[in-house]
Amino acid sequence: xxxxxxxxxxxxxxxxxxxxxxxxxxxxxxxxxxxxxxxxxxxxxxxxxxxxxxxxxxxxxxxxxxxxxxxxxxxxxxxxxxxxxxxxxxxxxxxxxxxxxxxxxxxxxxxxxxxxxxxxxxxxxxxxxxxxxxxxxxxxxxxxxxxxxxxxxxxxxxxxxxxxxxxxxxxxxxxxxxxxxxxxxxxxxxxxxxxxxxxxxxxxxxxxxxxxxxxxxxxxxxxxxxxxxxxxxxxxxxxxxxxxxxxxxxxxxxxxxxxxxxxxxxxxxxxxxxxxxxxxxxxxxxxxxxxxxxxxxxxxxxxxxxxxxxxxxxxxxxxxxxxxxxxxxxxxxxxxxxxxxxxxxxxxxxxxx
Numbered sequence: 001x002x003x004x005x006x007x008x009x010x011x012x013x014x015x016x017x018x019x020x021x022x023x024x025x026x027x028x029x030x031x032x033x034x035x036x037x038x039x040x041x042x043x044x045x046x047x048x049x050x051x052x053x054x055x056x057x058x059x060x061x062x063x064x065x066x067x068x069x070x071x072x073x074x075x076x077x078x079x080x081x082x083x084x085x086x087x088x089x090x091x092x093x094x095x096x097x098x099x100x101x102x103x104x105x106x107x108x109x110x111x112x113x114x115x116x117x118x119x120x121x122x123x124x125x126x127x128x129x130x131x132x133x134x135x136x137x138x139x140x141x142x143x144x145x146x147x148x149x150x151x152x153x154x155x156x157x158x159x160x161x162x163x164x165x166x167x168x169x170x171x172x173x174x175x176x177x178x179x180x181x182x183x184x185x186x187x188x189x190x191x192x193x194x195x196x197x198x199x200x201x202x203x204x205x206x207x208x209x210x211x212x213x214x215x216x217x218x219x220x221x222x223x224x225x226x227x228x229x230x231x232x233x234x235x236x237x238x239x240x241x242x243x244x245x246x247x248x249x250x251x252x253x254x255x256x257x258x259x260x261x262x263x264x265x266x267x268x269x270x271x272x273x274x275x276x277x278x279x280x281x282x283x284x285x286x287x288x289x290x291x292x293x294x295x296x297x298x299x300x301x302x303x304x305x306x307x308x309x310x311x312x313x314x315x316x317x318x319x320x321x322x323x324x325x326x327x328x329x330x331x332x333x334x335x336x337x338x339x340x341x342x343x344x345x346x347x348x349x350x351x352x353x
Contacts, residue, residue, distance in 0.1 A: 036203035104136035128238035300333035
């Protein structure tokens with residue numbers, strides 16, 4: 001199996017969007033993916049002087065499986081009159097297309113040509129919420145369905161886990177990139193070996209696995225090893241909130257790596273700790289999803305009205321303690337009820353209007 005990689009060209013150092021109608025594409029993630037696939041020497045420098053060449057024993061240098069790399073402009077207008085003019089005229093034979101942060105209109109035009117190229121599947125990783133719009137994805141899915149072409153939009157690439165028996169599943173297995181899969185060997189209560197079967201496309205999984213070796217199974221592996229190493233690699237997924245997944249792509253990538261520990265902990269995902277690591281390594285409460293915020297405020301409004309049905313006055317502090325409601329939800333609920341003329345407030349105290 002071979003892969004054709006479509007990527008955006010690295011813009012000049014001083015380059016930036018020329019005007020509000022110009023879109024700029026990143027090249028750094030494509031650099032990471034190519035460095036990982038080719039097994040380039042010096043590709044990863046995360047360990048610094050502590051490097052033990054953890055990738056070398058795998059011998060995974062897949063340059064000969066890369067059919068070609070085609071670069072597209074790193075800056076283009078948001079709206080293209082003729083997107084087809086940017087599609088490569090000649091492409092080498094391949095089974096899979098990996099399109100990394102290219103213009104979404106050009107992406108659709110590429111997919112329209114896949115039948116004549118003999119393409120069997122396409123992977124379009126979304127490391128940031130704005131890489132490909134929902135409308136463009138729907139159009140791409142329609143185009144691929146008509147051609148019998150397998151298509152995936154993993155957000156981020158660490159979540160790429162296509163169904164068994166599919167062409168894309170073969171791609172994940174043969175190129176060792178996608179949702180992380182690490183085989184852990186434990187001896188005498190410690191991790192003796194962590195073999196990477198599938199790595200994050202950026203190569204972070206090798207780095208995480210290297211630092212798991214030697215740790216005891218009763219250590220805080222989740223936060224003290226996996227989370228910290230994911231932040232120091234650093235993870236290439238965006239830290240921007242994405243309403244579609246109800247999280248940040250970076251946190252989804254971290255969750256995918258937490259699942260490496262499933263054989264040891266039995267937890268396939270975050271078991272409700274409600275915590276997430278900040279960029280500086282501090283564990284903070286994970287923000288609720290947008291729809292959960294609305295539900296929390298509605299519950300707080302109901303709690304306030306129920307309390308005032310039996311008491312002439314209540315305090316926010318007592319409601320937080322007795323109803324286990326968040327300060328933010330209670331404050332928002334009190335503000336909305338006051339605006340509706342149902343209550344009056346004075347400091348921490350709430351009374352019927």
